[in-house]
Amino acid sequence: MDYSKLAAFHDLEPELENFSDTLVTGLMKSPKSLPCKFFYDKRGSEIFDKICNLKEYYVTRTELSLLEKYSTEMLGLFGNDIHLVEFGSGSSKKIRKLLDSGKSIKAYTAIDISKEHLLDSCSTLADEYVDLSVSAICADYTRKLCLPTLPLNSYKKIGFFPGSSIGNFSQEEAVSFLKNAASALGSGSGLLVGIDLKKDTKLLEAAYNDKAGVTADFNLNLLFRAKKELGISFDLNSFQHQAVYNSNLGRIEMWLISKTNQSIEFRENKFVFTKGERIHTESSYKYSIDDIKELASSADYHISKSWIDANRLFSIHFLSLKN
Ligand SMILES: C[S@@+](CC[C@H](N)C(=O)[O-])C[C@H]1O[C@@H](n2cnc3c(N)ncnc32)[C@H](O)[C@@H]1O
Known part of the structure; x- marks a missing residue:
């Protein structure tokens, strides 16, 4: 791609806020949580574009x-x-x-x-x-x-x-x-x-749980990136997407649920997941x-x-x- 038509480009290097450190801190929390900005690498942005075209x-x-x-x-x-x-x-x-x-x-x-x-x-x-x-x-x-x-x-x-x-x-x-x-x-x-x-809750939840599973792919992209960029070894299929409306807080919550008891080792840490345990990945108020x-x-x-x-x-x- 030729970027010469841009009047200016400034890279403030946001990735220097380290994905690796954020992942460790987030998986130490209870409940486990990861910031939604890490959805977006090239692949994540492309999946988001597909979400924009979904009927739901x-x-x-x-x-x-x-x-x-x-x-x-x-x-x-x-x-x-x-x-x-x-x-x-x-x-x-x-x-x-x-x-x-x-x-x-x-x-x-x-x-x-x-x-x-x-x-x-x-x-x-x-x-x-x-x-x-x-x-x-x-x-x-x-x-x-x-x-x-x-x-x-x-x-x-x-x-x-x-x-x-x-x-x-x-x-x-x-x-x-x-x-x-x-x-x-x-x-x-x-x-x-x-x-x-x-x-209406039904309309909201349908929008974040599309039938084609595109939002699920988007949510799972966080873990896809963790495998690809940080070399963490685990089965991507051992997690599944969930989006629910929390009416008390007035927000859609996206979670990644562990389908099984498992532990994931990364740097000096061992993160233990019980079956059904969730990682909070996004809120949408x-x-x-x-x-x-x-x-x-x-x-x-x-x-x-x-x-x-x-x-x-x-x-x-x-x-x-x-x-
Ligand atoms: C929900 S999409 C919206 C895209 C577009 N503005 C639209 O309305 O269709 C969010 C966009 O913000 C970017 N983004 C998410 N978190 C960000 C952050 N913390 N700083 C800068 N950009 C961010 C993502 O890469 C993505 O392109």
């Missing part, structure tokens, strides 16, 4: 249709000469709905932890949108981000955080992310954020509109405008900083 996964198509329907209104709120910064850009597909509706976005910076996929997606975008200045930053957005100097850096920055990735954070982490984003984007910035709504107002306010934003689909499945909000 209403999230992507509903958000895309909201973006398509309301993009002109969204651009109107941003103003002119915009530098859009996407956190967790994946395949950079959703941005296209905004780019296709007007000319006010002059620069786009994609931030993602999955380096190869980031570079491929941004290069494709730069190829298709020749007037757009496209930059890529490989970074971990859960860390305090200080954006490097970028092409068209003085343009007003608008953050874009779609896909309900904010749902992967606890309330406290979400507030801290929003505050960090505000300081990274600078004064006068705004943030367009897609947030999944609370709904679901919000009510009141929850979103409270979250925005706790992070010193107010909601300038919200868009919700007719079935009240998903929502997009334009957040502005309180004066």
Whole structure:
């Protein structure tokens, strides 16, 4: 792949936060847990793209249709000469709905932890949108981000955080992310954020337990990476995917369940799993509109405008900083 069409690329080397150390710490916890950001290597990003096309996964198509329907209104709120910064850009597909509706976005910076996929997606975008200045930053957005100097850096920055990735954070982490984003984007910035709504448990659980087993593959990619990158010896088939809605906490929880009693040796450690024991791999918090107002306010934003689909499945909000 030719990356020469990118206006800039900065590798902040997020993988230096070591997968190996994180795995050891996570498997020592009770219950065992691993951070969801480790789903995403090239393979994980490709599996996630397949999830986006699943019938059961209403999230992507509903958000895309909201973006398509309301993009002109969204651009109107941003103003002119915009530098859009996407956190967790994946395949950079959703941005296209905004780019296709007007000319006010002059620069786009994609931030993602999955380096190869980031570079491929941004290069494709730069190829298709020749007037757009496209930059890529490989970074971990859960860390305090200080954006490097970028092409068209003085343009007003608008953050874009779609896909309900904010749902992967606890309330406290979400507030801290929003505050960090505000300081990274600078004064006068705004943030367009897609947030999944609370709904019927059956619909939620179906979305994370698709019949074709794609979400299971995605979840198991964490263990696939542990075998491939760290050389840990265990049978991948001895674990299975589970996704359940925890109504007390208002979140989908993804787990990997050990199908058998087993122990896994890694570095000087022996991790013992009893049959049925689980590793917590992801939370996806679901919000009510009141929850979103409270979250925005706790992070010193107010909601300038919200868009919700007719079935009240998903929502997009334009957040502005309180004066
Ligand atoms: C749920 S996908 C959303 C992708 C895309 N924005 C969308 O809405 O379809 C999450 C994206 O964020 C990236 N990601 C996950 N955790 C991250 C982190 N801590 N820092 C940076 N990127 C992260 C993943 O690689 C993935 O591309």
